Amino acid sequence: MNHTHKTVAAVAVTTLFSTLVLGFQATPALADAKTINWTQSSDLMTMDPSQAADVSSSQLISQAGQGLYRMGKNGDVKFADAKSVETSKDGKTWTFKLRTDLKWSNGDPVTAQDYVYGWQRTADPKNESTSASLMTNMVGANDLISGKVTDSNTLGVKALDDHTLQVSLLTPEPILPQVLVGTAFYPQNKAFVEKAGDKYGTTADDSLSNGPFVLKGWNGSNKAYDLVKNPDYADAKKVKPNKVAFQTVTDSTTGYNLYQSGKVDFTTLTATQVKTAKENKNFRELKSARTEYLAFNVKKGVLASKDARQAMQYVIDKETMVKRVVTGSGANSTTFTPMDVAKDPKTGKDFADVYKTNFTSYNKKKAQTLWYKALKASGQKAVKLTLLTDNDDGSKTQAQFLQSQLQKLDGLQVTVKSEPKPARVKNMLSSNFDMVLTGWSGDYADPLSYLGLWTTGAKMDFGQWSNKDYDAAVHAAQSTDALDKTKRMSDLGKADQVYQEDVPAVTLYYPASATLFNKEVTGVQVNTVGAQFDFTKAVKK
Template sequence: MKKFKLFFSGLIVIEMGLVLAACSSNSELSQAKTQTMNTYVSNEISTLDSSKYGDTTSSEVLQNSMEGLYRFDKNNKAILAGATSVKHSKDQRVYTFDLRKNAKWSNGDPVTATDYVTAWRRTVDPKNSSLDSDSYAIIKNGTKITQGKAPVNSLGIKALGKYKLQITLAYPIPYLPEILEGAQFYPQNTKLVKKLGSKYGTSSKNLVYNGPFTVTGWTGSNLKWVYKKNPNYWNKKDIALNKVNVQVVQTPSTGVNLFRSGQLDYAALTSDFVKQYEKNPNFHTRITPTNGYLSFNIKKKVTGNVHIRRAISQAIDKQQLVKTILHQGKAANGIVASDFITDQSTGKDYRQDAGDLVTYNPKNARKEWNLGKKELSKEKINLELLTSDVDDSKRVGEFIQSNLMKNLPGLNLTVKSIPLKSRLANTTNHNYDFVFGTWQPSYEDPLDFLTVGGLFNLQPDYHNDNFWHQIDMAKTTYATNPKKRLQALINAENQLIKKDAFAAPLYQAGVSYLLNKKVTGFQLSPYGNVAYYWNVKIK
């Protein structure tokens, strides 16, 4: 009788499996016919006002429903989108764009030069407290305006006609197309901004769209919304998807389960799931330019010692960290990411030109460690490593703790894991010895890694004249000389990372996900954090 029950139970499981398979097959057929994709994000939308957003989810929604002067193509290269042509002055500071005359908002209004002026001025206006206003440092008077030292209308942007836009830069910028692709540089419908005021972008109804999709169903606080193909989009003939159903799923395991049951076509994977699914036919992975790194408090006596910093930088087995803890990504030996920036003068990847600056070298690490201990007159050194309290960060912290205490005699290292908000506050207030963090670039240029890059307190604390001179030359004198600019950037990185060890590169993060095999054309942004749907088609 017991055997019969087991056999009968097996039949039920098999039959249920057949039913689920049939349902899944029918669902896939329906999706292909209607060109509908089901997906998710890990956090809710904060706002759809491109002057006020500051989170990844809002950025993803904006990038799928709006369009600026440039857009990333299927190879993640910035190409003209909202503009049809561009000319620049000899000194590469003044750019004139001819806007696309067939570009319209979803309500039928034309997208005009004034709409760009409206949006950009709103973003730099101090009264709007934009989280992205610092991006406008590249535009003439951008920094002065955000600091309240110049009027908003002095920003380097002018409407020369209905479809002609002029932009004046603070200094020449080789990476201008990539940075202008960002959501903080999108236009805004001037009439709607004036009509709605503070309500602009607070729900999907309080907005009009000029991108591939419109957004419906977002009330301002709910956890589900829909992208619908925009019938007024100038390039609608190349948009295959009719609909994308989006929901918020904050727990990675829930996302995986929804994917396995056929309710989602896409599910991002944390490191916990990479090994489990790496041989699954729906598994995809890629390396991103996001950095995992250590940043030191050079105002503290111990971590203010260059030999101590160099020792720590060389005492961590980064290859093993990637292999055993992260299961994705790759070790990093410089602060500027590899396979991300192609240099204009050589045609090679920047990292290839700059070479490896800091590799795992426990013998040399101990040599530097002993020099540091001698200068500090210490045999025993106590340090604290600060990390956020998410699982991956805590595991990385524990790995670093083990490596350093093994390779650096006399070190006692504790790991303090606290919420991200508190970790950021501690670093701002210099309440740390050294900190582990990750940082994602904003544009494809070494300057972003060398002058922002998550390098805590770089501007106020790091006073090396050679470094800042090289950075200044790369921004100004050599801005239009690719060969000399490259050498200045390499010199700056060598000074910052190899000689002074202000920060220690650890790895470039990987991103892994499951994707329904029926989905083609799906892509992530060059930075690996935002999903693009405009090239997607369901087979």
């Protein structure tokens, strides 16, 4: 999942990949004791599981739908629509049995055919799914995603009957259950999708649920909408809240004031607000398995130069950015894979510690030398570049800091262009930018969930970068070395180091969002990978 949306709630963190359940002592109740009032820092863009490319959309889709598995407590996955699974001896064939009591919110049964159709839509390049790369180990997926083959029936997923789904892989994939939690692997109702046509997922009325909640009141552009308990959900009796009300708040002052006046139960804070809010008993901070980064379009002028990209990486003082711009709500980044995602089997140390390099350190002198070299090779004395970012307060503040850092390079002029998130994402995915400030939250707890973004031709490789050594390392981790934990991790470590040296993007920091969270709201499950919040057990006193 992509983007600079930094929502988070609150409790002490023991390990990053734990799943937390928020529960606190009671404080005076807000006006409506039944409705949980939530804020998001960017607009809802789509309810189409195959097209979700942002955190806000993925968050809502994860509550209105579900797949074969859901994320459970402590970072473990649990069966959802599936009730059992059998794997072949070679580990390449997985056969799932579905529950027989599954229904869509229109009353239709959820079947194995719905899973086949949903996965085929994700693999179809017409839908431009940013999560299609998660399917590359499925038989037939690569040719479908690339457009070499158009017959969706060649994808390695079949409905053996209404309640039996068979998945065929190219190589064994022990982490498949974690991968299948993602929204890209949700079922989709073919009759409903085809009737809605191009409107599918663009409004609440043009969306369909098989999960705990149903979306209400979203017309495709408004900033307030609700998740209402789904009476057709198979486990509806276990869903506690009747309604979770959402609203988009891009202005941090507005969010802060709404919280202070008791109109919302949750809001994120800016660096300035953190200084005054830290003493508030409802202040909470939570790390997430996310990397914030500055991506380059390597097809644009001087950015095609490795020397130029390395210079820009060296010149950014990331420690200062963490301390002063995000007020300590995060950690200085080294690898593209965040801290606490994985341990190196050989050493037992964190992946990020084992595979970090000096390429990501701050070195202004070296930066200037490399920059002069790049300018000379390009025949230019000065360069103008535009930095694209979202128009929320936090993103604009970070972009302005990066602008000041980059302009320490002689002859470089940077203009900041802030846009509403839908426009920014559209331009980003269309490679219509010089530099873009964005971020990535892993779909599951493994380096591949991050490093898969940068393989040649991947949808999220919007900077159009390609490196044969990188591709070879990732491929080895997914194929010949897939069952050898030590070799597989070494392959992924090599890929991350190639990324650090060739610099398709500058990793900036691993975020931890500062928030105000009403202690009257208990039972919200907070995940560090995938959709961050699960409201099924939430209660507001």
